[in-house]
Amino acid sequence: MAVVMDQAALTAFLARDFAQVAEDFTVTRVEEDLLEVRLNVEARHLRPGGTVSGPSMFALADVAMYLAILARLGPVALAVTTNCSIDFMRKPAAGRALVAQARVLKLGRVLAVGDVLIWSEGETAPVARAGLTYSIPPAQ
Amino acid sequence: MAVVMDQAALTAFLARDFAQVAEDFTVTRVEEDLLEVRLNVEARHLRPGGTVSGPSMFALADVAMYLAILARLGPVALAVTTNCSIDFMRKPAAGRALVAQARVLKLGRVLAVGDVLIWSEGETAPVARAGLTYSIPPAQ
Amino acid sequence: MAVVMDQAALTAFLARDFAQVAEDFTVTRVEEDLLEVRLNVEARHLRPGGTVSGPSMFALADVAMYLAILARLGPVALAVTTNCSIDFMRKPAAGRALVAQARVLKLGRVLAVGDVLIWSEGETAPVARAGLTYSIPPAQ
Amino acid sequence: MAVVMDQAALTAFLARDFAQVAEDFTVTRVEEDLLEVRLNVEARHLRPGGTVSGPSMFALADVAMYLAILARLGPVALAVTTNCSIDFMRKPAAGRALVAQARVLKLGRVLAVGDVLIWSEGETAPVARAGLTYSIPPAQ
Numbered sequence: 378m379a380v381v382m383d384q385a386a387l388t389a390f391l392a393r394d395f396a397q398v399a400e401d402f403t404v405t406r407v408e409e410d411l412l413e414v415r416l417n418v419e420a421r422h423l424r425p426g427g428t429v430s431g432p433s434m435f436a437l438a439d440v441a442m443y444l445a446i447l448a449r450l451g452p453v454a455l456a457v458t459t460n461c462s463i464d465f466m467r468k469p470a471a472g473r474a475l476v477a478q479a480r481v482l483k484l485g486r487v488l489a490v491g492d493v494l495i496w497s498e499g500e501t502a503p504v505a506r507a508g509l510t511y512s513i514p515p516a517q
Numbered sequence: 518m519a520v521v522m523d524q525a526a527l528t529a530f531l532a533r534d535f536a537q538v539a540e541d542f543t544v545t546r547v548e549e550d551l552l553e554v555r556l557n558v559e560a561r562h563l564r565p566g567g568t569v570s571g572p573s574m575f576a577l578a579d580v581a582m583y584l585a586i587l588a589r590l591g592p593v594a595l596a597v598t599t600n601c602s603i604d605f606m607r608k609p610a611a612g613r614a615l616v617a618q619a620r621v622l623k624l625g626r627v628l629a630v631g632d633v634l635i636w637s638e639g640e641t642a643p644v645a646r647a648g649l650t651y652s653i654p655p656a657q
Numbered sequence: 658m659a660v661v662m663d664q665a666a667l668t669a670f671l672a673r674d675f676a677q678v679a680e681d682f683t684v685t686r687v688e689e690d691l692l693e694v695r696l697n698v699e700a701r702h703l704r705p706g707g708t709v710s711g712p713s714m715f716a717l718a719d720v721a722m723y724l725a726i727l728a729r730l731g732p733v734a735l736a737v738t739t740n741c742s743i744d745f746m747r748k749p750a751a752g753r754a755l756v757a758q759a760r761v762l763k764l765g766r767v768l769a770v771g772d773v774l775i776w777s778e779g780e781t782a783p784v785a786r787a788g789l790t791y792s793i794p795p796a797q
Numbered sequence: 798m799a800v801v802m803d804q805a806a807l808t809a810f811l812a813r814d815f816a817q818v819a820e821d822f823t824v825t826r827v828e829e830d831l832l833e834v835r836l837n838v839e840a841r842h843l844r845p846g847g848t849v850s851g852p853s854m855f856a857l858a859d860v861a862m863y864l865a866i867l868a869r870l871g872p873v874a875l876a877v878t879t880n881c882s883i884d885f886m887r888k889p890a891a892g893r894a895l896v897a898q899a900r901v902l903k904l905g906r907v908l909a910v911g912d913v914l915i916w917s918e919g920e921t922a923p924v925a926r927a928g929l930t931y932s933i934p935p936a937q
Contacts, residue, residue, distance in 0.1 A: 711855070712852050716851075
């Protein structure tokens with residue numbers, strides 16, 4: 378699947394249309410089969426004990442898949458998450474950023490499906506995995 | 518399943534152990550088969566367009582199930598979410614609080630499983646549903 | 658949501674269009690908010706130890722939601738399962754039928770979403786729960 | 798993670814302990830990071846129209862993850878599926894076998910988590926994906 382928005386275009390899109398959360402995320406790789414996003418962990422993402430909260434990992438998985446779809450559909454898309462099944466497998470390392478890699482497995486007329494793996498930066502064992510489905514709005 | 522922490526005890530627990538998010542949530546009902554929590558929607562929970570974000574709905578489902586488990590196990594539990602499968606079905610009404618109802622379907626030795634329905638306050642059609650699994654730590 | 662196919666109509670539909678599995682299932686209740694199906698357990702549904710297999714429980718959840726959607730849409734529908742998240746919570750009782758209750762939570766233009774609970778007949782603690790999404794084909 | 802049961806050992810295990818379904822499946826690859834199983838499609842796996850049924854794809858995903866866990870734990874394990882979230886993305890090609898590839902992402906003391914991709918043999922676009930969790934029984 379060809380990429381129609383690159384790292385710079387996706388970063389500008391986030392800053393303009395999702396200003397509230399744009400500083401949380403850094404798009405680090407955009408390839409045909411893979412999109413990588415970094416969660417720049419701040420105090421507001423943490424649970425007692427200093428590890429990243431579940432909702433913050435969910436948000437990271439969700440934005441990674443959203444950007445992976447946009448990279449292929451372009452900025453006109455108003456794709457909406459319809460399902461996410463997320464497994465929390467290990468406690469994230471304290472004081473580390475998280476890195477998510479998303480791949481799109483299906484980009485259909487009405488649904489897009491993909492999965493995401495999340496790691497603490499610099500670790501090899503994943504902390505979470507998710508499968509996500511997005512609904513694609515009809516072309517105008 | 519008998520309730521061992523009531524509305525006041527759960528509210529105090531949230532305020533003490535989850536101070537960072539405690540003001541987001543109000544425990545509104547604690548019964549044998551049902552726990553209800555309200556998300557007090559603020560600007561930080563919204564997406565462009567004024568509707569509650571997916572991560573905020575995930576956070577609400579997660580805290581509702583967590584409190585439903587604690588209500589039965591008591592405050593010593595350090596239960597951890599291991600899986601959440603959430604369906605986003607309708608756009609929440611703008612400018613409305615969200616209400617989640619959680620029920621525990623299994624409270625086992627190592628795993629607790631339940632589900633959650635979420636509505637915009639005052640509406641009857643649910644905006645989201647989730648199934649969640651928590652890992653229960655071994656008794657000390 | 659009004660019911661447009663009743664118990665007899667759904668049973669005839671299964672027999673005609675799903676002859677291969679029709680004898681596995683008995684439609685036992687069709688109401689506005691609830692559809693109930695029974696899995697008539699045979700040797701082919703069992704795992705070593707005599708309990709019903711995971712795939713048989715999946716099949717039961719899937720058919721229950723399918724029939725609950727058809728009950729509202731009528732027999733023209735070619736709805737297709739797009740996602741199922743199923744939790745296996747307890748071992749089914751040996752030598753017992755399983756009963757599934759399905760409810761439709763959303764019946765949209767392109768997607769239908771609902772959930773299913775499954776019990777061993779005569780028991781009160783559920784053995785499995787599932788959330789399912791079906792894709793609804795465009796009207797002809 | 799080291800492999801302690803190879804292709805021959807897993808095949809013999811299936812034939813002995815799951816005689817009822819053993820002929821449905823052929824273990825085709827067992828590597829450190831990947832286990833591959835083939836569903837030998839027969840009439841009983843098909844839906845009207847000649848494509849493989851959802852329950853048959855679920856069964857394939859489930860057995861692939863089960864064998865991937867056994868390959869690492871050995872034949873003593875009585876692992877039990879606790880959750881499966883499966884996305885059906887494309888209709889399988891008629892008259893083709895299905896191939897599943899499973900990878901174990903976490904092998905913990907009480908839970909194992911992994912994911913599975915399924916293709917029609919000879920095709921490149923996956924027909925289904927699943928995330929699965931197994932409960933690992935305490936060592937005797």
